[in-house]
Amino acid sequence: MTAIAISGVRRRFGAVEAVAGVSLDIADGEFFTLLGPSGCGKTTLLRMVAGFCELDAGAIHFGARRIDSLPPHKRNTGMVFQNYAIFPNLRVAGNVAYGLKARGVSRAKIAARVERALSLVHLDGYGERWPHQLSGGQLQRVAIARALVIEPEVLLLxxxxxxxxxxxxxxxxxxxRELQRKLGITALYVTHDQEEALAISDRIAVMRAGRLEQVGAPAETYRRPAxxxxxxxMGTTNLLSGRVVGAAEGWLRVAVGAAEFRLAAAGAAEGESLAFSLRPEWLRPLAPGADPPPGWARLEGRLETVEFLGALTRLQMRLDAGTALRLAALELPEGWGEANARVAVAYDPARITAFRGERAG
Ligand SMILES: Nc1ncnc2c1ncn2[C@@H]1O[C@H](COP(=O)(O)OP(=O)(O)OP(=O)(O)O)[C@@H](O)[C@H]1O
Ligand SMILES: [Mg+2]
Known part of the structure; x- marks a missing residue:
């Protein structure tokens, strides 16, 4: 039962600022994910929490206890590494028992705790197997059992x-996720896979070049990117740049080349340039002659590509004004089958997120 407070943490390797000043409060029992591209500092930050990497500046607390200068085994964290780090010369039970032996737990207690940890990861009866006799998924479960067996306050993955x-x-x-909920343990999870982060997390921190870009619940980071x-x-989007040319029906009118979009951007003035994001699934294909829903805006163009992906179809259209737009739809109206067909789409201006003072790509 442990909250984690990371305050002003920095770490530099030569010229690279791997973690460039990160502050984060993770709640007790929370499943918190660090998400970002390769090299953005996720592993470095996780290793600082585990105690495998020193801080240049800042502090880390578990609850009221400052832990950033303690050795790893005094921090009470369980860590699961990317490459499993299973010892090939030890049986499954020996691998899981490793942290308990290092902590001087008695033999009799070790056997019972190893059995319980293996049971938690659905590997009952696998204790006597050798690592090379296990599948990748089973090895990963052993790694998780080994992290959990010491009953850590914090699980790092x-x-x-x-x-x-x-x-x-x-x-x-x-x-x-199920195991973390069952044990009520605080988890800090690293991935570069946005779908995985969305699926598993209470909150996500999106990292870029050693800094936090946004911290929020999965739906918030997806729907309202900062x-x-x-x-x-966070997935696929249409990231466009335009200029505010006026207002209509409570929305700003934004010119993108010769096309016009409607959106909200608090405080934006006429003549101002801004970027904005419109997700492909928020563009609704219209049947020929159909009107958009009340309050929605409409765009016209030609269909360029249609990619049937089973549950979903991805499409690209080119607006009459020249801008390309990506679409995603569960179902398509009639007339939407062939490339080069004339089509119209509708969107709710409220869905668009604008970024003042930015330009797309
Ligand atoms: N021990 C080290 N010595 C020198 N540079 C390092 C060291 N560890 C990390 N770095 C550098 O710090 C930066 C952040 O690395 P880190 O491993 O934290 O990234 P990451 O987000 O985990 O990336 P990935 O998704 O590829 O695992 C990178 O530029 C990396 O090259
Ligand atoms: Mg990494």
Whole structure:
């Protein structure tokens, strides 16, 4: 039962500022995810919490206790590494028991706790197996059991699913989340996979070049990205730039080339340039002759590509004014099958997120 407070934490490697001043409060029992592209400092920050990397500046507290100068084994964290780090020369039980032996727990207690940890990850009866006799998913479970067996206050996971195939990844992320809920343990999870982050987290911190771009609940980071970088990193979007040319029906009118969009941008003045994000699934394909829903805006153009993906169809259209737009739809109205067809789409201006003082890509 532990809240984590990270305050003003920095770490530099030579010329690289791996973590460039990060402050974060993670609640007791929260499942918190660090998300960002390769090299943005996720592992470095996680290793500082675990005690495998020193801080240049700042402090880390678990509850009221300052822990950033304690050695790793005094911090009471369990860590799952990206590459499992399973010892090949120890049986499964020996691997799981490792942290308990290091802490001087008695033999009799070790056996019972190892059994319980294996049971938690659905590996009952696997204690006598050798690592090479296990699948990738089973090895990952051993790594999780080894982290949990010491009954840590905080569970740290660094891309724990990246070596697994897509289907197993989805299954295992559900298991990790279920286990974390059941134990009520605070979890700090690292991934560069935005879908995984959305699916598993209470809150997400999107990182870029050693800094936090946005911290928020999954739906918030997806629907209301704080920056163009977050808008593009959290899935697919249409990131456009334009100029405010006036107002109509409570919305700003924004010219993008010769096309016009409607949106809200608090405080933006006529003549101002801004960028904005409109998700592909927020553009609704209209049947020929159909009107947009009340209050929505309408755009016309030609269909360029249609990609049927099973549950979803991804499309690209080119507005008459020349701008390309990406669309995603569960179902398509008639006339939307062929490339080059004339089409119209509608969107709710309230869905658009504007970024004042920014330009797209
Ligand atoms: N021990 C080290 N020595 C020198 N540079 C390092 C060291 N560890 C990390 N870095 C650098 O710090 C930056 C952040 O690295 P880090 O491993 O934290 O990124 P990451 O977000 O975990 O990336 P990935 O998604 O690829 O794992 C990178 O530029 C990396 O090269
Ligand atoms: Mg990493």
């Amino acid at each position: 660094d891309e724990p699913l990246s070596n697994l195939d897509a289907k197993l990844r989805v299954e295992m992320r559900g298991e990790i 920056t163009p970088f977050v808008a593009e990193f």
